[in-house]
Amino acid sequence: MTQPTLFICALCKFPAAESGAGDTPGGQHLLDQLTDCLKAEEITLQPVRCMAACDRACNAALSAPGKLTFIFNDLSPSQSAPDLAEFCRQYAAAANGKVPYGLRSPAIKQATAYVLPPLVAESVEVAIPERSVSRIAH
C-alpha cells in the first residue's frame, strides 16, 4: 500500500484573526506542527508553493493512489494540526480513503472544500475517445 501524501501550501498566510509566528508563514507553521503530530512512516508531508487559493489560506490536499483526494482550505495554522493528523490516520486506514462523515472532526468537516474520486489510469483511458488517443499518440 502506498503511503498517503499531504500537500500543504507552505506560503499561506495566517488569517487576520490569528496571531502569527514571527516571520514564519501560516502554512509553514502548520507544516511544523504536523511534523510534530505525525510520524514519517504514517504519511508523506509535501510542502508546495501556492495552491492558487491564497484568499482561503491555509490550503492542503490529501491524496493516495486509488483513494479519494480531499482538498482543504481555511485551515488554522495554529489549531488544525491535531485534527488534520487524525484525519490522515483515518484516511490511511480507510480502503478507498472514504472516512465516514460521522468520524470526521468538526474542523475537518468545515475545512473540506472538495472531494475528488480516485484517479485510475484505466478510467482515464476509457474516458478519452479513440480518435483523441490516436491524435495524442502521433
Ligand code: FES
Ligand atoms: S500562498 Fe497558499 S495558496 Fe497561494
